Amino acid sequence: MKAQRRSILKRLFASVAGMTGLGSSTRSLAASTAEKEATSIVSQDDIPLYSGSTKLGNLVFVSGAGAHFEGDIRSHTDHVLKEIEKELIKAGSSMDKVLKVNVLLHDLKDYKAMNEVYKGRFGKNPPVRTTVAVHAGVPGNSWVEIDCVAYV
Secondary structure, three states: OHHHHHHHHHHHHHHHHHHOOOOOOOOOHHHHHHHOEEEEEEEEOOEEEEEEEEEEOOEEEEEEEEOOOOOOHHHHHHHHHHHHHHHHHHOOOOHHHEEEEEEEEOOHHHHHHHHHHHOOOOOOOOOEEEEEEOOOOOHHHOOEEEEEEEEO
């Protein structure tokens, strides 16, 4: 599984390098953009705000999900991870295929409790992760927001 993730990351970096002119690939940004497939659109008042997930080649980018209800960090983390999993499945991927996760915490004091819920949710070989506490708080009064990149 680790070797497969490394291989995918190498291809991703080579693709990005090719799009920016840093590599030997001649693949154009226009061709890459043509592959983009939004799998769900989140809107407010019929104006699209963002896609729930987007595919580019064999990669799936899942937007940040928050929990917008009364609760604590544990209930919010559980809810957010379930929403991420639903979006991944809808895009043809899974929690086991996640390569990178970003976690935004409302308060760094919640780090340990968030980890207790997070642990084991991405299979035996968890993805790389960045976790930060957001000075102004997570939007929508959620205790946590999580986004990720996976492969199909």
